[in-house]
Amino acid sequence: MALIKTPVTGMKDILPKEMEIRNYVISQIQETYASFGFSQMETPCVEHIENLCSKQGGENEKLIFKILKRGEKLNVEAATTEAEVVDGGLRYDQTLPLARYYANNNKDLLGPFKALNIGNVWRADRPQKGRFRQFMQCDIDILGESTNIAEIELILATSTLLGKIGFKNFTIRINDRRFLKAMAAYSGFEEKDYDDIFITLDKMDKIGLSGVKEELLASGYEAESVEKYLDLFANVTGDLKGVSYLKETLGDFLPADCAEGLSEIMEAVDQTRTAEFNTLFDPTLVRGMSYYTGTIFEISMDEFGSSVGGGGRYDEMIGRFTGQDVPACGFSIGFERIVMLLMERDFKVPTAKEKVALLLEKNLSSEKKIEALRDAKELREAGKSVFLTVMKKNKKFQKTQLGEHGYTEFKEYFNR
Template structure:
């Protein structure tokens, strides 16, 4: 039987040039986050299914790759519930595992704890351009800091990192789940129905108000409720940053004063961050973010040429409490690593030297020559001479080499030549 050598649907192989771009992006982000005091941790790919499906992951909980229990028979009885067959799942983000990690290791960690994570996550997406079933996330989180310092620092560190990898002229969009809850309540949405309301509202940029109204209608919301929410949201659109706090109080009389004050504090910080890092910010009343665990500020970053946001996050003060039994303030920001890499798809140019050696050169001589050339800090790899010379030089250049030396048994000294232009 012939085996299909293509990767699993919704996944992909990465060639060396693509990995070089990813390594550059990751090393740059790691260096920036380290300067802000964030420490790298790792969590397992597998989590208990009850944690992943606890009702806090929004639409992502419908896309969990579930793992069968060990020791199941080849056949199971008809009518067996899926819950009886599954005990683990592949993580769909890095925040839920972080909450479990902190609950388990809190006594060993400083307060506040600044966490940095990078790793693969899995979602049973419908494969399409820019959406994969396995992809990488890059997160920073601050746990144990109740003030708006957490939000402001996370935004500054993330926009700084994006600038360093080459994404400039970015815009930070902010909103607040408490603001959205007040807006929904004033529009007539019952508290128990607000999660479903927000899940649909989160699709506004993709399906427009007509699509949102249609889907909310199917969910049982009356047209008057949708119209009332739309009226309040549109009244807050395009409000200048320095006017947001004034307008919020007028548009939503029942909005708590501390929510308005928090938005004002963040706005003041963003004005300073923008002056340093060249970013803009705006209050976006349509920003929802689909995760059910957010409790306060939510934010996203957009960049020119990017379809959708390149980073997003928010405050989730109740999630860690699922592990500890007591709530702990927490806030996080996730960089869309795959989307950034796609925007920076130009291959990295670094010096790589090929030692092109003839077949009669002794192996010790080849290794000694490569070792001596490598002492200068360059990447050096021996490659056996074969085929037509010009064709082999083309292959070396395509493989990422920038220069070569031709090592022959009867020669004295080596002449280093650039690959570009030699073939």
């Protein structure tokens, strides 16, 4: 029986042209983040199913590619539930594996641990254009740093990277989960309703103030609270003044150091950044993941409708492995989106080698073959990429094809 030629549903073969761009972006990531003192680490692609299915997963649990038990541990015939036949799964993000890694290896790591984590994750999402079931994530995280030095360095490193690979005029939007909570509390909402309210708030950029108001009222919240809540958003600005306004207005609803901490992040970033971008205080920024505990951030670019990266502080994740909380803050860039954008721009990798093709007449003598190999050796030592191949009957067509793959210089070898 013939084998199946196409990749499995929702995953893709990566062609050399895209691979070249991916490798270039990865090399820039490694270079840049190393300069910020991040160390690259790696976890296995497979994680314990117990860890992946712990409640933090939520919706993600359904999307896990689960791995069958093996050998004697597996009894398909007797099994009636999924749980009985699986013992592992492919990681669906890198945050949970990083927390496990830190809990497992802390004694061998420099503290604070500044981690660079580049790797594939797998999610059995419904396949759609530009979204795949295997995709690369690229995260930086600082574990064990409770001060806002973590946030500042994460934002500076990420923006420096984006600048290096040619992006400018992007916006980094910043908020703090504690602002979100304080604004809701100040307006008179009950804590049990916060998550629901934030889901509506998150739609602000799509449905606007009036849309959010309508939806909150439709959900049955007190008109007075909704009014008070939306007044805050109507009055706040996206700069340091906006932070001060909320600090004054919210008073004791806001933890003491929250506003100063955020202002300091914005100011420090503005004064020491290398790339061209804007920082924006955005009190409507929610970020979906429930594990965030403090600052949250997101990058947007005009070329994209949605975010090309984001992150925040999640001080309580590692405690789930060790019983003891460790301050943690991370920033993830949308690697696949960035690659896609570079592909669309027909980006030329600046570090690519010059390409030379050596065409050898069919049945070339040993002596001539060795001559060609010697030439190839010299050209390679001079930094070029040399493609040595047998000359085809239709040499012109062959050269055209080679040209399409970047080979523009040719040398030919004949028996006489």
